[in-house]
Amino acid sequence: MKLYVTDLSPNSRRVLGAVHHLGLEGETEIQKFNLMAGEHQTDEFRAINPNVKVPVLVDGDLTLWEANPIVIYLSDRKGAESFCPSAPRDRIEILRWQSWEVQHFNKALGDIVWETVAKQFFGLGAPDAEKIEAGQQNFRRFAAVLEDQLANQDYVLGNNVTAADFAVGSHSALALHPHSEVPLSEFPKVEAWLHRLEALPAWAKTAPEKPAEAAE
Ligand SMILES: N[C@@H](CCC(=O)N[C@@H](CS)C(=O)NCC(=O)O)C(=O)O
Structure with missing residues (x-):
């Protein structure tokens, strides 16, 4: 999986926190953008997220933006029932x-x-x-x-x-x-x-x- 994030961002932090909590570090490549330097404002990243915002998760053919759904996806992928129950x-x-x-x-x-x-x-x-x-x-x-x-x-x-x-x-x-x-x-x-x-x-x-x- 590839995860696009930035520093000093509560939206990125909840996703990075989930990666660590769920033990997914080994299977997650993390790309950090410096937003102030405009590193995210490229045609390549706009094709990944037309909102041109982080966080974004790419897992195979799934491209997912919006922090809260990403956390749920990671948790479900891991079957972490206590972190994000499915009932x-x-x-x-x-x-x-x-x-x-x-x-x-x-x-x-x-x-x-x-x-x-x-x-x-x-x-x-x-x-x-x-x-x-x-x-x-x-x-x-x-x-x-x-x-x-x-x-x-x-x-x-x-x-x-x-x-x-x-x-x-x-x-x-x-x-x-x-x-x-x-x-x-x-x-x-x-x-x-x-x-x-x-x-x-x-x-x-x-x-x-x-x-x-x-x-x-
Ligand atoms: N609703 C989005 C908010 C994402 C968001 O606002 N990301 C900010 C960083 S916290 C961003 O990428 N800003 C860059 C920009 O707008 O150019 C989510 O939940 O992921």
Whole structure:
């Protein structure tokens, strides 16, 4: 298999985390693009993904873009029932939380950390205080839902890590960044879960170093 990814990308991180968690490193060739240098903007890559975005997985005659479906595909390929169960009532929970994080939780989180961490890192100008405030309000709304979900369990769907954690937690490094301004202290279960995720060996292997350095 060939996997196209980039550094500092929550979308790439969840897929790389799955590759490590599922023990697929030996059969996965990884190509990293420097997006800022435009390395992905080639006719060859546009033919692989017309959106010209990473991550993309190519496995034989299958070309798959979009991070969450890639994680499910890798898990199913490996038959990893505990990471991404196939029983309909369990599978639909994975899909529910993947959909929720894209639309709500990580949308809010991404809006905050784009302003507070990413723009500075990429040299794209000063943070916009109004956008940070709007993102924080949205974050509070959806983090409260996750806080309740984590009230009596370690991970999003119980006491085992699943693909839902890698999706909902995909922004963990950015959220925990000292300059993030994400109001995590108001949601102690969510904060503890993000640290739990960061401590998982497969997730730790994919941790970005540069945002932390950029904060110094
Ligand atoms: N919905 C896509 C989002 C992919 C995405 O936005 N990728 C970013 C990196 S995080 C990218 O490739 N950006 C390059 C560009 O837009 O030129 C997914 O889930 O994979």
